[in-house]
Structures are given as C-alpha cells and as structure tokens.
Amino acid sequence: MALPGARARGWAAAAKIAQRRRHAEGARGSSSRAPPSSRAALYVHWPYCEKRCSYCNFNKYIPRGVEEAAMRSCLVTEAQTLLRLSGVRRVESVFFGGGTPSLASPSTVAAVLEAVDQAAHLPADSEVTLEANPTSAPRARLAAFGAAGVNRLSIGLQSLDDTELQLLGRTHSARDALQTLAEARRLFPGRVSVDLMLGLPAQQVGPWLGQLRTLLGCCDDHLSLYQLTLERGTALFTQVQWGTLPAPDPELAAEMYQEGRAMLREAGFRQYEVSNFARNGALSTHNWTYWQCGQYLGIGPGAHGRFVPQGAGGHTREARIQTLEPDNWMKEVMLFGHGTRRRIPLGQLELLEEVLAMGLRTDVGITHQHWQQFEPQLSLWDVFRSSREVKAQLAQGLLLLDHRGLRCSWEGLAVLDSLLLTLLPRLQEAWQQRTPSPVQGG
C-alpha cells in the first residue's frame, strides 16, 4: 500500500505543531470541552518482535513472516468498529505499543491514524507515541514514522551496559541505544522518553546510578524507571529458578529506586507517577489517561480497553480484552469487525477501586473534583477521614488528605502498594456501609 501522500504530509505538519506546543498546564487538564464519554485514548498493539527478550511476558510473537497488509487492514477495521461502538468523537492520544511496533511499516501507522481521524476526530496536537527499540541505523526509519504522524517516541533503552542488555536478551548495544536516542531527539525534540530498568540479577547500586547519570547527560525531557519483575514463563525466571542466575535483590532495587528518584529530582525532573519522570511539562498524556481512569480503546491482538460502549447503547464502563493470538484475532476481525474476546462490566465499587489505586500512583493523587466525577455521593473525606489505620498513615507522613484531595507524599509514593492494602479495604467497607442515596429527582 502506498503511503497516503497528502494525508502523510498533513500529519508531518501536525506533528511539528505538536512539537512546538508545550503542555504548559501539565497533562492534567484536558484542552477539550467535550464530555468525558465522547473522548478516549487509543492503544494499538503490534504483537511481533524480532527476538524474545528474556524478561518479557507480554503478548508477543516471533513471526516467520508478517502479512503486514492483512494486519494493517485488520487494525484499521478494528479501530473503526470500536470507535463506532464507543461513540467516541475525539481521540486525544494514540500509543503504538507491543511487541515491537517500530518493526511495523510507517505506512501501517499512517493508515491507522488516518482511519482514526476519519472515524472520530484526531486533533492535530494529539499525542501520538511509538515504542521504538534502539537500532544501529535508526535515522531514516524514525523520520518516516514522524512523517506518518508519530510525534513522540518511547525508546526501550533498558540499560547502558552491554552485559546487562545481553542478559535481557535485547538485540541492541549501549552504543545503539545512545545513537538512537540522539537521532530521536533531533527528530522529535522535547518528545522523547527512555525506559531504564533496575533491579537486574547481580546489578549493583553504584554502577546503576552511573548509568542513570550518563543518561541524564543525554536524555530528553521524559524518563521511566522500572524494576525488573521476574515473570513466570520467561527465560530469566527459569534461569533464576534453576540458580544459574542470582535472584535480583529487592533491597538493592529499593535502594536504586530511592537514589535514582532523588537524582532525578535534583536534575529538575518531576516524578509525576510511580515510575515516570518529566521536566519542562513533558508528561505523557496517554498514560495519564490510564491513571486518571479516563476512557481508552485497545486495538490489536491482546489489547486491553476500558470504555462505555455508548454507540451500542451501553451505559456501563467495560474492561475489554482482545483475542491474544494474532491469527485468531485477524480471523475474528475479518468476520465480526473486531476481535474482542472478553467484556467485563465494571461495577461502581470496582471503578472506584481503580480510581483510588491508579490515581494515587500520580503525584497529584485524587482531587476531590476528580473523585466527584466518579462518585458524587460519598466523598473522599467520608471514606477515609475516620479510619484509624488511615490516620496512622497520615500521621506517618506517607499520605496526605486535605482540601485538594488524597495523595501520597514523596515517601509514601515508594510504598504505595502497602498503603493500598489499608485503603482498598477501607473503601470497600465505606461502600458497604453507605446510606443508599435517595433517587435523584429530575
């Protein structure tokens, strides 16, 4: 399929506009006045990889040959179908994840964006992110993705140590990573993020901080730090289980995390989420939607989404999961227009639990205003004010509950999961004890 010329140029221009625009207000507010139910973020899953990474348990496949034309047409079809079902009129961000979406053709990316803009509206300043793996000759390809409409890159750099990269089963070297980062910054200034992993087997705090320092010298305005999670079914898990590799030390990982976030704070980065850091307001609006429990559609094999299928007359938010295996997914898309395998309606309490657990991952936490959008009757004060255990967390300075809302302190953010073990049961309890609200009169 030929690149849709005029449209692609249009996208390139739009990307430039987006690059110049800074999200001065942060990612919090939405520039749109449209009601929340008519807006959504879109996640596109590209399920293929060149090679299996030793730590990854995502839904990905090493293909013998990808029928890209078929894949492309299915992604387009599914995007159209789900946009119709959801009744979404405006797509505020698109994220191409995987797998390794940078292995897809730029024309596929362009086709999906084109379809989205036709089926709904994709404003010119929407954030369009592509996950890209470092390569030895990145320039031409990255430029082509830019021309296709991508305006933000998330680079899976993972480490700046070749031995560690080998351990992780990555195909790139530290040199490739730095070169790709430099090229990406030239093409997408202020719109490049890098991932750095911590807590690898045998990794030590000092050398890891050295990597972070090197990265600070050449990175753009966005960084994600995350700890290696050993997932069952991965090569790394097996190696650790058989004792051929030492188990990662959680104490060291915790130290890396603490020292790392302190170093980033020093360098002017805002830790706006548990594992995400940005300066100059370069927050990722797409991911922000997840943590604020906004609507998102997921297309592609195994993609997840959460939205109200308003276009189909639904009123309940649903968690949706697409069929995992690419071949089956494609068959279903060709037959039914979409490959949705499961639809799980979310109850009000479940939704509130997500609002709580996801919202507290961010530095602003849950504002009263935000909470009210989901639950007008039972306020944050009502839920948490009287709990003895919550009071203890407030007194320890891990948690803050004030006129702005509920949020973690800097210290609290690092131990959020254990705070949630108190907060979630408290929410459940308050929900069960609430006085049934009188039926709202019209």
Added chain:
Amino acid sequence: MWTPVSRGRWHGRALTVWATAAAHRGLLEPRRTPSRGAAAKSRTLDRLYSSADRKEKIDMSRFSVENTRNFSIIAHVDHGKSTLADRLLELTGTIDKTKNNKQVLDKLQVERERGITVKAQTASLFYNCDGKQYLLNLIDTPGHVDFSYEVSRSLSACQGVLLVVDANEGIQAQTVANFFLAFEAQLSVIPVINKIDLKNADPARVEKQIEKVFDIPSDECIKISAKLGTNIERVLQAVIERIPPPKVHRKNPLKALVFDSTFDQYRGVIANVALFDGVVSKGDKIISAYTKKTYEVNEVGVLNPNEQPTHKLYAGQVGYLIAGMKDVTEAQIGDTLYLHKQPVEPLPGFKSAKPMVFAGMYPIDQSEYNNLKSAVEKLTINDSSVTVHRDSSLALGAGWRLGFLGLLHMEVFNQRLEQEYNASVILTTPTVPYKAVLSSAKLIKEYREKEITIINPAQFPDKSKVTEYLEPVILGTIITPDEYTGKVMMLCQARRAVQKNMMYIDQNRVMLKYLFPLNEIVVDFYDSLKSLSSGYASFDYEDAGYQTAELVKMDILLNGNHVEELVTIVHNVKAYRKNVLAKCYGGDITRKMKLLKRQAEGKKKLRKIGNIEVPKDAFIKVLRTQPDK
C-alpha cells in the same frame, strides 16, 4: 549434607566453631589438648600447615584389593553404633585405647528428643589377621531416613554392612528402613546384637526377630557388648570373612566416586572418594565427569579419622582428595573423577536430594534480614540439600522459603542457625510440595509444563485451571508393643493413612506399614505416636511418590491455616516497595487490581497482634503443641 556437624565432630574444621559442636567433637579423635578452646585453636593451626608437612606418608600399595573391605554400620538410635565404632577404631590401633574413649551422649538436643542420629564419618582401619595386613574402611552413615539419600550414597561405596540391634529393645522402625536400603544395594548384611551385658537383654528373641523380618538365619548373628568390648574381634573377623572385597582393578584407568565433600576455608574443597578402578596420586590431572573441569591433585590420603596424607590411593580404597576445587558445587556428590585423556564411563551417580518439607523463614525484625541472609548462605555452603527461594510474606516481610529433606533436617537447620549464628527466626508451619496437573493452556504456557510442583500453598493454581492435584505420600513403618496397636491404628486412620501390612515380629511386638500423605506427618505425628505409646513405638518412613489428592481435602487445606503464616506481626512497610516499582499502564490494570485485592484480603485475614516478641523457638513449640486435626 550434615557434614558440617559431623566434620565438626571428627575433623574440627575451622569453619564450625559452635559451642555445642565443641562439646560433641573429640570423641573419636586423639585428645591432644586439655581444653576445648585450645583444641579448636590447634586445629586451626593444622589447617595453616598442610598435614603433609607433619606426618610420614603411608604407602597404600601394600594393601591389595583382596585384603580390602568397605563397610558401614547401620542401626536404630542408641543401639550402640558409635560405641561399636569406637571399639573397632581402638582394636585396630586407629585411636589409642588408653585414652578412655567412652561413649558419651554426643548428640544434639534435637537428636535426643526426636530419637535420631545425624552423622556421616569415614575411617580407614589397619588390621592384622592371620599374618595378613587388612585395610578395613568404615564408612559411616547418618541414621535417619531424612538422610537416606546420604545413607544410600555412603552405601554405594560399600560391599557390606553391620546391622546393629539392641538386645533389649529389638528391631525398631529405623532398623527396618536401614536394612532395606542395604538390601536394595545388594550388600552383605552382618547382624550384630549389642548390649548383651544388659540385665533385660534377650538376644535369643532378637535373633528370632531378625530371622522373621529380614530372613537372616539366627546363627549368623554376632552377640556383643560394645561397651565392655565383648566379641569385638569376631565382628572384625566377620567383616573379613563375610564381606567380599570390592570388585575393582588397579590396572584400569582411574575411576573414582565422590561420595561426600566438605569445604575447608584454607584448602578449598575436600572430596571423599572411593576408587573403583586405577590409582591416583599428587600431581595427577583429573577431570570431573559432571563439570568436565580439569584439576591437579594437590593431596591424597586416608581418613583415620583425621586426614592422613598418603603417596597414592589405589582401586578399592577410600580416602580424600584435594584438587583446587573452590566450591562444594564443583565436587558434586555422585560425580565420577577420571584422569586427563583417559575418560571412563561415569558411575551411575545419585538422584539429587529432593526437598520434601518446606517452610517460610523470616527474620523476627526486618533489620536483621542481611545478617540472617549471610547466616543462611554460610549454612547452606556445606549442605546443598537445603533449597532456598526468596519469598516475601504479607505479615512477615522479606524472607525465604526453604526446602528440607525432612522434619529433622529442618529442625537441625533451625537449631544451628540459633546456636551458631545467634539468629532469631520465625518459621512458618511446614508444608509439603504438592503437584498440580494443569488444564489451562495459558498456565501451561507460563509454567512450560503440564505438571507443576507447588512449594508454597499460597501459590496454588485455581481449581478451575487444574485437572488434578497430587500430594506426596510416604511409606511409614511403625514398630510397637502390641498393647498399643489399637491406639496406633486409630492415630494412623485419623491421619488419612492406608494400612499396607501388619505383622508380629515376635510374641508381643507388631510391625505396621502405612501409606501416609506426607502432610499428615509433618506436624506433630511423631510426638503423638510417642505419647500414646508411652515412648515405646518407633516410627520411620521412606518416600513413596505422589498420589491424587481429594479436592475437598485440598479445599480445606487451602482455606485452613496452612495458607497463612503461623505467627503474625504487623507488617513492615518496607517489604512492599517492589510492588510499587512495577510499571502500570492500560493492560496491567486488571492484573494489578487483582493482585492488590488478593493481598488486601490476605491482610484482613491476619489478626494484628502488634509488635509482639516472638520467642526464638516458636517453630519447634508449634511442632509440639499444635493439637491433632
């Protein structure tokens, strides 16, 4: 395995400086020094100067294969195995008779309470008989089935055993278990009835038991008193007459079996070897069949029971070898060593020890985590049969899930942690390794196999994703005076056991065989048995594989107290950092919420006690005090 204990006793490795061990050791070694402290010090010095510098080397070539015997002593606890070993060593001049090698209660508290012995020792005895110089290698075995793995590997270097039975108590459960191990290894068995000097001794009755249970003619029994030294010469003569010499050849290329190994911080790994073929001497280049690594031999020698260097070791002989191996994993037990450029067919080796009892271990205070970690690492350096998985618990913070060969093994480990490292730990209720046959394709993909082993009950896959659960079973042997038979049978039934056999071994003693689910005996069974039989019943068991577990039972088990920890204290916030660090985007939300809710649910279940002081022996107490189910 328990080599640190036994080495402490026999060789006094500098590694093991442990108050209790100091009291134990020295029995079978020359008492050169007046006080314990000085003894430990002098032994440390021994390590600094190679023993080769101090002693004249023995020429082992004068012991032909025909004049070599390799044997073990096996016995139920307190039937006199160690005393007999003392006498044999004295009689052969291995240790000095005038030093009064009296059998003292050289046992751990836990051994006395549980009625078991944990040790593995080797000594070469030089003995003149009918004008011939004999080399008799006594390869000792630990006395309990937890250690049957070690028993079988010791036996693999032997051609015969002395089966010691108390003339008063007669055959006990452990006697039976040990006999069958030797029988299966096709060894010559010499029954020895000990303690004939006792007032209530009834050797004739014991002879009949031996005939009935083991099918050994009563005239083959040797009646002795190890304490008084009565008839000991006859034992040595029987060893020479009834046990065949090893079937080996000096002319063949070297083939040596590693049957034990220990770590010495000054000399590296000391491998105990039995030579099946060939010769080995200092300077030889040897290769491990297991790792294919090449080593140069620095020292060879025999154990008497201290290491005594020799010029060479010859086929059929048993001794030690030091060859620059840095770590016990390099001297894999069961490995075959051969000469460079002269490869041989490796010996069959051993099944690796399978942990059968698991428990969570946590520091009482999380700030003690690193100290405890280093203590666990030090203890496991010489005991590769303990498996260690890092674990974290909602209530107890960061810790480990440890796998042991059996209950005794676990208790000894815990006791050593406390005594040698002054570490206070919380151990959770012991559990056994279950298996699940998966039906969910997704899970099979994750685990990469259809049948999985679950060592932590909290990680059980859901019933809907499983075809069947399997649980480990053991074949238990109980020997009891017949007046308690009824009570014993009721106890066994209450523990879901199935009777396999019952026989009178004499007029008033019964031997019962039951198939037990292992999880029914890991807590408190032994104590219940002892208390209902006023201490007269003995119990021993052997591994009997897996059987289908009833799902209903499994539900009770999972919803019952086995899932959560035994002792709960307020959790330490620090332990959960790692969950937070994981990234969380759109696709992860469902999973994340599930995990959080499950943890929150678990936390609700735990009763908060506050910052309680957990007693050091909480675990051992629980083993005793938990009421019968």
